[in-house]
Amino acid sequence: MKVLAIVGSLRENSFSEQVARAAGDLSPEGVELEIFEGLDSIPAYSADHDPAYDGPEAVAAEVENLRDSITAADALLIVTPEYNAGPPGYLKNAIDWASRPHKASSLAGKPAAIVSQSPMPFGGIWANQSIRKSLTITGTPTVERELAIGKVDEKIEDGRLVEDQARTDLTALMAELNELVAVIAGQQAEPAAMA
Ligand SMILES: Cc1cc2nc3c(=O)[nH]c(=O)nc-3n(C[C@H](O)[C@H](O)[C@H](O)COP(=O)(O)O)c2cc1C
Numbered sequence: 490m491k492v493l494a495i496v497g498s499l500r501e502n503s504f505s506e507q508v509a510r511a512a513g514d515l516s517p518e519g520v521e522l523e524i525f526e527g528l529d530s531i532p533a534y535s536a537d538h539d540p541a542y543d544g545p546e547a548v549a550a551e552v553e554n555l556r557d558s559i560t561a562a563d564a565l566l567i568v569t570p571e572y573n574a575g576p577p578g579y580l581k582n583a584i585d586w587a588s589r590p591h592k593a594s595s596l597a598g599k600p601a602a603i604v605s606q607s608p609m610p611f612g613g614i615w616a617n618q619s620i621r622k623s624l625t626i627t628g629t630p631t632v633e634r635e636l637a638i639g640k641v642d643e644k645i646e647d648g649r650l651v652e653d654q655a656r657t658d659l660t661a662l663m664a665e666l667n668e669l670v671a672v673i674a675g676q677q678a679e680p681a682a683m684a
Contacts, residue, residue, distance in 0.1 A: 490670055492522045492663075493562035497569030497580035497616075499529045502648060504606050504641045508659070509568045511650035512604065516663040522566065525558055527551055534585045541590040552586045559587055559595035564670050565629070566663075567603045567620055571613030576620050584620070588627040597628040600673055602666040604636045604659065612637030630673065632665040634658075 494512065498505040506524065513522030530551045536542035538549065547553070559565065569576050587596045603620050605613030614637040624631050636658050638644065644652035650659070 490520050490563045490667060491561070492516070492520055492564045492566050492666065493558055494522055494524045494566040494568060495528065495580070495583065496524055497528075497567065497577050499579065503570070504608075504645060505568045505570055507645050507648050508604055508606050508638065508641070508650060509566065510648075511656065512566055512568070512659050512663055515656060515660040517667045520663065520667060523562075525555070527554055528579060528583055531555060531579065531583050531586060534582055539586075539589055548586070555583055556587055556595040559599060562599070564666050565596075565599055565601040566666065567601060567624075569603070569605050569613065569616050569620060571605060571607050571609075571616035574615045576616040580620075581623065584623050584627070588623075592628060594627060596624065598673070599629055600632070600666060600669040601629050602632045602634070602636075602662050602669075604638065604662065606638040606641040608640060608642040610639040612639035612641070630669060632662065632669050634662050634665050636662050 494509040496505045496509050509524055532549050538544045540546055569580055588594050601624055603617050605617035607613040617637050621631050638655050644655050650656060
């Protein structure tokens with residue numbers, strides 16, 4: 490299974506990136522996790538630049554790259570910090586681009602898991618819930634487990650997630666994502682019910 494991690498921080502060696510790398514290490518066997526590169530070059534969404542509305546025939550290459558990367562993956566992992574009680578604007582912007590055309594987008598039907606992190610005790614839970622709400626609207630099935638890693642600065646040492654509970658929770662999240670992919674693949678493979 491290929492998981493595309495979209496890391497909602499543009500900061501070098503961000504906590505989000507370190508959590509995403511840990512998720513790769515803690516995933517079930519057979520899971521390959523790749524971090525999406527290029528979030529910072531995705532243009533701000535405008536329907537004037539979107540073929541789904543009155544825009545040009547094609548989206549910008551950076552948007553196409555995002556959509557193609559999502560399509561090529563079996564599942565998504567969103568790892569995000571919280572900015573002013575929500576997700577960073579550029580992460581939401583990427584989701585907005587990926588969400589069109591509505592119901593036929595790269596996100597529709599793509600299993601996803603969400604992790605937020607913060608040095609604050611609540612671990613960016615509002616950003617986490619906000620991303621889930623957006624993904625739900627785009628038809629992206631999300632794993633039920635809500636993982637918000639608080640006090641993240643105390644749980645990462647030398648770029649490695651070391652705290653036991655966070656590692657256990659992340660392991661469980663990635664196992665659930667793996668299961669969700671299998672369940673959805675099974676549903677797609679089921680023959681149509683007899684009339
Ligand atoms: C503009 C801005 C707003 C922030 N707002 C919040 C917030 O509302 N809640 C919170 O827990 N942390 C907030 N933070 C702290 C970041 O979420 C925190 O530093 C996070 O760990 C950074 O993640 P990163 O290392 O992946 O970039 C904010 C940081 C910035 C830059």
